[in-house]
Amino acid sequence: MKLMPTRLSRLVLSVFTLAGLGLSSSDWVEKPAPVTPPNVVLFFMDDMGYGDLSVTGALDYTTPNLDKMAAEGTRFTNFLAAQAVCSASRAALLTGCYPNRLGISGALGPNSPIGLNPNEETLAELLKERGYATGMFGKWHLGDNKQFLPLQQxxxxxxxxxxxxxxWPLHPAQAQAxxxxxxxIEGNEQKEEIKDLDDAAEITGTITERAVSFIRNHKKKPFFLYIPHPLPHVPLAASATFKGKTARGIFGDVLTELDWSVGQILGELKQQGLDKxxxxxxxxxxxPWLNYGDHAGSSGxxxxxxxxSFEGGHRVPFLVRWPGVVPAGRVSNKLLTALDILPTVANVCGARLPKQRIDGVDWVALLKGDNTVTPRDKFYYYYRKNSLEAVRQGEWKLVFAHPGRTYEGFLxxxxGKPxxxxxxHEFPAALYDLRRDSGERxxxxxxxxxxxxxxxxxxxxxRADLGDDIQKRTGANVREPGRISQ
Known part of the structure; x- marks a missing residue:
């Protein structure tokens, strides 16, 4: 009968072996088995409201793949975008910083003279340094000059x-622009033109194909896959497979196709054995961009x-799935923001944090199911260039008197036309208790x-840290955006 070596016998054998190599036992440490860092897939929708998934109450269409993702993971109901507009929100997601700290505001237009400063360290850079393959397929919106494009970030x-x-030239309300x-754009080079809505109808499918291909090509090493879908931002367009298929009209068709896209990518992870x-x-x-009516989503x-700066602008869907790590079927009401994605993902992937100051907090313990922790209890609602319009602590929200956008009272x-x-509109100062008044009334x-x-x-x-345009104050810790090289 052949005896298997015990742990003690292996240790004794190792000590004798080390002695034969001229090493002492103090030089030898038993190392744990290597752990493969997790892959990361980050979906970032455009103008999708809190109520636009069937799991959060959408009507006249369904999102079965996203509902399944919620059932197999955790749905966070109190998650806030860092700012309620395109470029600013994206800058915050990728850097973990309030966008006004970086000098990024609003939605940068074509040929913008500024962009995300290359000196800022993005999540992609941190993970690439850790040995990850990094791919992005979708909308960038952080500067269209070459020096700001994703390959430089x-x-x-x-x-x-x-x-x-x-x-683009066919904007329904800004033809004069x-x-x-x-x-x-592929890499740094401009490619095919998106000339009309028929071309736009291929956006979701094209991005999905590229994302699936990236998974197949990089399945043997850790990867970070960022998928910022341009839809359901207007103008809406769905491919022939999905167009006209829902009772909600084109908006429902677009959401159904986006749900399909998520399903294709999650399915590819399973097929490649990467799911867990x-x-x-x-x-x-x-x-949601509410004045687009039937082409807009729901704030829930x-x-x-x-x-x-009200909750309909900031409160967005947030689903997280990681089998065996993130509890399945859980709903969490803890306050989290897009600022917190970078430090948390960096932690689970073994990457360092940026060298410059960030505003995100690490919520790995909550991610893994510890509901006793409260990673974040404060949030600053800045808007426009750098206006502090509200602050929050816990479930209390103090809104300051400010001029701003309103959709209320307008048809x-x-x-597709807004x-x-x-x-x-002049909003008065107010204090809201979001525990019982999430509608801020x-x-x-x-x-x-x-x-x-x-x-x-x-x-x-x-205000001391970031400034406040309403009070004409400059913050002590704001940084410059990138500017086109002269």
Whole structure:
């Protein structure tokens, strides 16, 4: 009968072996088996509202793949975009910083003289340094000049559009803007033009094909796959397979195709045997563009939408799936933001944090199921260039008097054309208790002066750090955006 060596006998044998090599036992340490770092897939939708998934209440269409992802992972119900507009939101996601700290605001247009500063370290750069293959397929919107494009910001591969696909000659409300032709970009080179809605109908499918191919080509090493879908931002377009298939019209068709895209990518992970070692995150960049009416999504009952500092602009869907690590079928109401993605993903992947200051917090413990922790309790609602419009601590939200966008009181548009809205509505100061008033309707400042005083202190910290255009203050810790080399 052959005896298997015991742990003690292996240790004794190792000591004798080391002695024969001229090493002492103190030089020898038994190392744990190597652990393969997890792959990371990050979906980032455009203008998808909190209520646009069937699991969060959507009507007249379904999102079965996303509903299944929620069932197999965790759905976070209190997740905020860093700012309720395209470029700013994306800068925050990739850097872990408030966008106004980086000098990024609004939605950068074609030929923008600024972009994300190459000195900022993105999540892609941190993971690439860790040995990850990095690929991005979709909308960039952080500067369309070559020096700002994804290959200069940590991505090995890129195929997508440089900015929102309504910034083109066929914009239904801005024909006078004279936008240049919109083209796909591969790497650093411009490719085919997206000339009309028939071309736009191929956007989701093309991005999906590229993402699936990236998984197949890099299945033997860790990878970071970033998929910022340009839709359901207007103009809406769905491929022939999905067009006309839902009772919700073109918006439902587009959401159904996006859900299909998620299903294709999750299916490829399973087919390649990567499913159990892949962290998948699904987020939107901000809330719905409500004045587009039947071509816009749903805020899920939260106040206002895209371009506002109310919850309808910031509160977005957030699903996380990682079999065996992230608890399945869980719903978490803990406050999290897009700022917190970078430090958390860096932690689970064994990557370092950026050398410059960031604003995100690490929530790995919560990710793995520890509901006793509260990683974040504060958030600053900045908008426009650098206006502090509200601060939050826990479930208290103090809104400061400010001019801003409102959709309320205006008839929404139809068939792809926007209805009116205003950017100069004067919002009064108010305190909201989001535990019982998530719609932000009831000002309770008079009942809770001590809460107002505490939130005012937090606001003063924000203004000293980041500045405040409303008060004409410059922050001590803001950085410059990238500027086109002269």
């Amino acid at each position: 940590g991505f090995d591969e890129y195929y997508g559009v440089p900015y929102s696909h309504d910034m 004279k936008y240049p032709p919109l083209r796909w 070692n892949t962290l998948v995150l699904f987020i939107s960049d901000n809330g 009952g939260f106040r206002e939408g895209k371009g506002t 929404p548009g139809q068939n 209805g009116p809205s205003t950017e100069t 009831y000002d309770v400042r008079e009942q809770h002066p001590e809460v107002v005083a505490q939130l005012e202190k937090i606001a003063e910290e924000a």
